[in-house]
Amino acid sequence: MTDEIAATDTSMILKRRFKTLNALLIRELMVRFGHNNIGFLWLVGEPLILTVGVMIVWSFIYGRENHGVPILPLVLTGYSMLTVWRHMVSRFVHCFRHNSGLFFHRRIRPFDMLVARGLLELVGTLIAFFVAYIPLALLEVIAPVHDYLIMLTAWFLMCAFTFGVGLIIASLTEMSETLERFVQPVMYLLLPLTGSFYMVAWLPSTAQKVVLWSPLVHASEMFRGGYFGATVPTTWDASYL
Template sequence: MAQAKRQRYSEFELLKNGFSTQWHVIGALIIRELHTRFGRDNIGFLWVMIEPSLLTIGVTMIHFVDGPFAHVGMPVGSFIVSGYTFFCLFRSVVNRSSGAIDANRTLLYHRIVTIFDILVSRAILEAASTILAVIFLSLLMQSLSVGFLPQRPLLMICGLALLTWFAFALSMILAAYSEKSSVIERLAHPAMYLSMPISGAFTLQQTMPDPIRWYFSCFPTTEMFEFIREGQFGFYTSDYTYPVYAIGWCLVLTYIGLISIRKIRKDVHLG
């Protein structure tokens, strides 16, 4: 009995140390990604927040030029921030995964560094930059009286977590198959732009007619954007959020992604 207890304790300690080690690896990869993408010149790491913010401001100005916004009661600034800014997260995580293995090929010499760690670090960095951009843009929109801070931030964070998970699962699949074929990598970028109209970033399920709503709801990100809208606008409550459906998609894609990167790891040439 005593020997069994000692064995279970040692296994727990081994698992704990393993998680601790991998967390340090992911942290180091995040810092490396920051240096690689933004460097230390000019404003340096602030580009993490400024880059998605500039894109969102540009889209917001386009809607201002077009005239009054279609969704009554929702300020233009807050609607775009809760839509396009989060879509930038989804697009960046998926698009950057296609070159993740090639850009970090030398790091795979170290057995402690895995493809999974590389993709996780990129997804965490994109999620963190989105949170910073949302806070900055919300404060800016509020000062200009065209928006306000999220009224239910915890609900928005739930939507952000689901969207990041979904994008990460897709990134694993794309990273694996783009290593086999360059065609997959070339098709991924236009596919992300084509998915924008049906992603839910610029639509509300609550205001759409029934047949069209059903077609849109088949795409799981529409559920995630509904959570984000509910978090942004305290008065908005959607009757068309199905978290089980969104989580199911994430679980299935994560399983496929884990199998894909495990298989491709054997074929990755480090030289």
């Protein structure tokens, strides 16, 4: 009897949490995109515009390949991971301050707001990847994904890591106004450690050891490993990530 009551209570709590997150997701979409133009489709459109734009520019600069790796999928995989990293962390800056009015509602916790924002970035950038990938694959402009399991596992590990960093950023920026000014400069300085612009195999052995200290590089390499398969050498460790 006690176990049944506990199970019922747990089920009710989970339903309430789901309803709260659903309401926060809808509110976040409305605040960010409203009803104008294409509305919430900008959630996919923003990262898609950046990725497609960079794909075009890199194609003019490098041609079809760079170090034997096709340019279009190289950019598509690299910038998709970079976008979720930058967007999710940026959205967590002053998250509590901007949504302080919501704490009037008893069911809403600070953590709920962070989860809602994280989910939006996770889903939006992943959809943007497939919106760009599917037409190119159908037109045989790029090769199909080799292993979806590895690729999507890398994606969710990357999102989990980024969410963890975002939690730290959200806390620090609430405690100090000054720290907010360092977030974007540090994000730019960390670009070489994201693995978005290169493959680890292209680097000298000494540089490889340095960049592989970065979990972001493991995420990018694993994501590309799932996409390219054995045709392109990748270096990653899922347990380290």
